[in-house]
Amino acid sequence: MSAPRHQPSDEPVYRESAPVVRVSALRGGHCRLRLGAPSIAASIRPGQFVNVGPPGDSTLLRRPFGVYQTLDRTDIELLFKVVGKGTAALAEVSPGDELDIIGPLGNGFDLSEDFAETAVLVAGGFGVAPLYALAQALREKGSQTYLFVGTEEDVPVETSDSSMQLSFVDPDVKITLTDFEELGAVARVASMRHRPGFFHGLASELLERFLHHAGSGCNARVYACGPWAMLKRTAGIAAEYNLTCEVLLEERMGCGIGACMSCAVRLKGENGEPVYARACVEGPVFDAAIVDWDAK
Ligand SMILES: Cc1cc2nc3c(=O)[nH]c(=O)nc-3n(C[C@H](O)[C@H](O)[C@H](O)COP(=O)(O)OP(=O)(O)OC[C@H]3O[C@@H](n4cnc5c(N)ncnc54)[C@H](O)[C@@H]3O)c2cc1C
Ligand code: FES
Known part of the structure; x- marks a missing residue:
């Protein structure tokens, strides 16, 4: 293992x-x-x-x-x-x-370490579901939280017009997730379709814009949950900026308790050879730097 x-x-x-x-x-x-x-x-x-x-x-x-x-x-x-x-x-x-x-x-996000002042959450579709509890915990830790959600479907939770201005997107990109904004988090929603109030593009592009705007001194920590391609891109951007990124992998599961191996995830072993971990026990949260993103 x-x-x-x-x-x-x-x-x-x-x-x-x-x-x-x-x-x-x-x-x-x-x-x-x-x-x-x-x-x-x-x-x-x-x-x-x-x-x-x-x-x-x-x-x-x-x-x-x-x-x-x-x-x-x-x-x-x-x-x-x-x-x-x-x-x-x-x-x-x-x-x-x-x-x-x-x-x-499962293991959960790593909340034991010293906290970055800034936390950036990236979600695809219903991948936003496990991130609200994280945003609550981050608020208690005093982190400023940003959330970027990408979806082509209906946003799973209540949305509204944000009261917060952001310098890295046009002012008309203003749809936010009400629950998150009430926590003090800054949230925006991305879509590849042209939808009023949405950012036109991918959630990972919002992350990129944010980090580019924040500059090299930005001590952010990135957390993500959603489809594999989105996680892979998010992990790549975090690596470019030298930031720690944790990903929650929603693998298909059988037993959920470590017995069947149906949730095996391929990781990069220390010597370059592949190693496998069970998403239900060693995960579902992994350091993005050790996930083998070419496995799927
Ligand atoms: C750790 C973890 C946390 C999750 N949290 C949430 C959550 O908060 N909200 C939520 O809506 N879903 C979540 N999921 C996904 C959820 O478990 C699946 O959508 C569900 O098991 C599908 O069951 P089903 O019987 O309706 O679908 P099935 O009949 O089993 O499958 C229907 C379709 O859903 C897809 N599917 C099945 N399992 C998954 C999965 N694990 N991830 C993505 N697609 C899947 C299948 O490929 C298929 O296309 C989570 C999964 C994991 C592993
Ligand atoms: S779901 Fe059975 S080992 Fe993970």
Whole structure:
């Protein structure tokens, strides 16, 4: 097995029968699901995930999800997109139904080190879901947070016109993610289509513009979650600027607990030979510098 940046967590993992507290359908086939899961809510850290058993016999395997936020230290809220059988079944649950969930799983973002004053979060589509809890933790650490989201679909969370001016984009690029801006984070949304208020281009181009504008003295740390191509580009830009970048890899998972190897990620070994790590145990967060970006 590899020598990943983070070690597998030796913290307790809980199995809870979690009552559905609230479920709301959002635009673009997204869904917000609040579950009562006190043991998990009290211990989960940003970037860790839960493995959720969809209701009834809809799927054999559990499905992995990051946690958007914890509420009242007793509940967790998931934000997910309906893409297949498991997520379709989850979107149909009602308050009072109970879901069998396991967590916290995985390593989470590295929040133990000294913090860069500036944190830049880059997300593709529903990759934004696990980043809100991170933005909350970064605010507590005193980092100034920027979020750049790329999507060709509906933005999964509430948007509004930003009250903050940015010098590296045109003033009419003003759509922000309301939850993030309320935390004091600066957010913008990118799309390859011409959409009013959006940046025309890729989220990684927003990162590039930001870093170029900030100059060589910028001591930022980069965090990203989304499709492989976006992560690869983001990792490349962070490397050009000599910045630490952590990526959350949403690999397809079987067991979610390290037993089946279906989530293996190819990393660059010390001597150049490939080594493999399990995204569910050694990940899902990896130092972008050790991921073999040519593996896919
Ligand atoms: C650590 C982790 C955290 C995640 N967090 C979130 C989250 O917060 N919100 C969210 O919406 N999704 C998240 N995902 C992705 C989510 O687990 C999948 O979308 C879900 O398992 C699909 O289940 P399904 O039965 O509906 O789809 P399936 O029928 O299994 O697959 C339908 C389609 O979805 C694709 N798919 C399946 N699994 C994944 C995956 N892991 N990543 C990307 N595409 C996939 C398949 O390739 C296929 O095209 C996360 C995945 C991981 C590993
Ligand atoms: S999903 Fe089975 S080892 Fe990771």
